[in-house]
Amino acid sequence: EIVLTQSPGTLSLSPGERATLSCMTSQSINSRDLAWYQQKPGQAPRLLIYAASSRATGIPDRFSGSGSGTDFTLTISRLEPEDFAVYYCQQYDSSPPRYSFGQGTKLEIK
């Protein structure tokens, strides 16, 4: 089983600043299998990035994903007030088929 570890646990920033969130996997994975989600209190997760670096439909271009192997990053270039939420990375393993999630990074207003 591949384990996903996100850092930091909490990130305190101000609107307009740049946010960098990390996701490390316990084994090297195919970039196509890595996704990022945003979750606000009381809401379902929302897909932001799939295949490590492709934005999902309707996602603003201030969100970008990068990385390969075991190290992946979600970057929010200029934080908007609505971006403060919890972010999860997710990996899909095809053998056997399963999804795994990181423990999340809480992005809070400083």
Add this chain to the structure above:
Amino acid sequence: QVQLQESGPGLVQPSGTLSLTCAVSGDSISSNNWWSWVRQPPGERLEWIGEFHHSGRTNYNPSLKSRVAISGDKSKNQFSLNMNSVTAADTAVYYCAREGDRGYSLGYWGQGTLVTVSS
């Protein structure tokens, strides 16, 4: 657009069976997509439970496989989750979801339903 809506009892007795249904609109469960259940205990991370394909294939999280079954009803365009022998550790918000249009991800989610296991 694709919409999913969970329904089912909000309270289940310990050792009982948790049964939830996900009604789908804007797509057919007979389409070539995988339909998943995901849960989130209060304050914890997301946990994938399993997935269903209209061909009858299913995949389950190995940690839950012995207690879980996912099936579909094409006539009602919905799919269901059954989990037996539940304990307080199964208390969570349960989400149904559909794989994304591209990439190995979950692109469409229901709003979620809280299930509490308690006597």
